[in-house]
Amino acid sequence: MTPVLTPALPPAAPGVARREALAGLDLLASAVLLVDADGTITFANAAAENLLESSLRALQRQQLHTLFLNAEELLNLCAQALAHKYSDLRQDLTLERSGRDPLHVHSIVSEAGESGIVIELRENVQQLKLDREERILDQSQVNKELVRNLAHEIKNPLGGIRGAAQLLELELPARHLTQLREYTQVIIKEADRLQTLVDRLLAPHRRPHIVGDVNIHEVCERVRSLILAEFPLGLSIRRDYDASIPEFRGDKEQLIQTVLNIAHNAAQALSERIVAGDAELVFKTRVARQVTLAKVRYGLALDLHIIDNGPGIPPQIRDRIFYPLVSGREGGSGLGLTLAQTFVQQHMGVIECESRPGFTDFRILLPLP
Incomplete structure (x- = not known):
């Protein structure tokens, strides 16, 4: 991945010339932050606003350690960039945020002269996919246990309800049989319907896996x-x-x-x-x-x-x-x-x-x- 090349910027901030020079960064698909030597954000492009779910006005003058709960790694990369140890530093990071989902990103940090530090962030799609699959698997296991336990708890009382309705029907007086049999048949049919539903819930656990x-x-x-x-x-x-x-x-x-x-x-x-x-x-x-x-x-x-x-x-x-x-x-x-x-x-x-x-x-x- 090619790091963002920041144009030469006038040192004064914000200024019309600086805003015009930074306008091109809004065209980039990756999130770009400009940060000064003490970790304070001075600019965020449109992709960064979208990624961080915050406006430029809210991000400006905010420090990295207040934006991310675990900003130490990112700040360390910034310090190395300022010390000219590398032309750019690339690393996969998980950035924790208060009250929001963590960001899995690939970061590129480079020094940009008087503009400070350029931080480019791109979502790590593969990590997001792995996390999503892990959540699905965990949720599926919970669902299977819940459904299996619930189905077993329902199954036994259902048999008793259906049996009781059948016995009750046999005891009905002949003069009320036609009228009251309608009610017992409702109980029996609904018990059968629920039994079918329970059987479907338990079906994947009963049938052997035939390879x-x-x-x-x-x-x-x-x-x-x-x-x-x-x-x-x-x-x-x-x-x-x-x-x-x-x-x-x-x-x-x-x-x-x-x-x-x-x-x-x-x-x-x-x-x-x-x-x-x-x-x-x-x-x-x-x-x-x-x-x-x-x-x-x-x-x-x-x-x-x-x-x-x-x-x-x-x-x-x-x-x-x-x-x-x-x-x-x-x-x-x-x-x-x-x-x-x-x-x-x-x-x-x-x-x-x-x-x-x-x-x-x-x-x-x-x-x-």
Whole structure:
């Protein structure tokens, strides 16, 4: 990465000439701070305002040790730059902030003559991705334990409620049987509905993991035929396959269920476009190289995308779509994506999602041999 080259600036601050000289820094995509010898910020470009979630007016005259809780490393780099020990110093840093998420950045610090010190900060995308995956895995483990314990706690009383309703129905007097049987049937049917829900919650923990050779395109074709059978009109499914992807070891039925759950959710979200006749799903496969999944580095990984042109995931649930019982659809159980994530994690993979109106992309990454 090339360090920022600061133009020669007049020593007076702020001044019209200085502001004009600094205007070009606002065009940079990376965050740039100008800092004087004692660590006080004298200028921040537009990218820095965005990264630090603060205006130039609020940042100016603020010191680094008040902006970041652990500014010692950054201040040490500034001191070395002032001492002309290096032309520029580069380091990955995690900058802690009060009341806000820490910043994982790649920093470049260089001395800029009378302007003081130039600090360039770029978000460390790889570190952010690792942290996000770690949070997802931790949350998934918590969810699985919670769901499993809750399902077991519900299961036993449900059997008792259903049995009691059946016994009560047998004891009803004949003259009131028709009228009162309606109520006992409501209890029995609702108990059965809840039993089905509990069984679905426990399904991933009950079924053994059956491993065999898997061709991902056979999985996609099976799901494609099932979706088109349910939505024969108004929906097209486009295939964009990389035929070079090798077979891998996995549970084929679990992977079919995973892709089906995601594709079925997408098809239901496309209801308006199906009526209009322009609904589209895309199954896209590629090979990703040098991928880190669950803190393990793999040379090759399957990169499967399930893309739709629907309305997108509602913003209020976008960060919670893999949580159990969270659904953006009226009448949805909120279990489809939870089960999909569980199955993918059992294959040492991850599911990522990008969504905006007109475009939703579920990306499944699985290690390849």
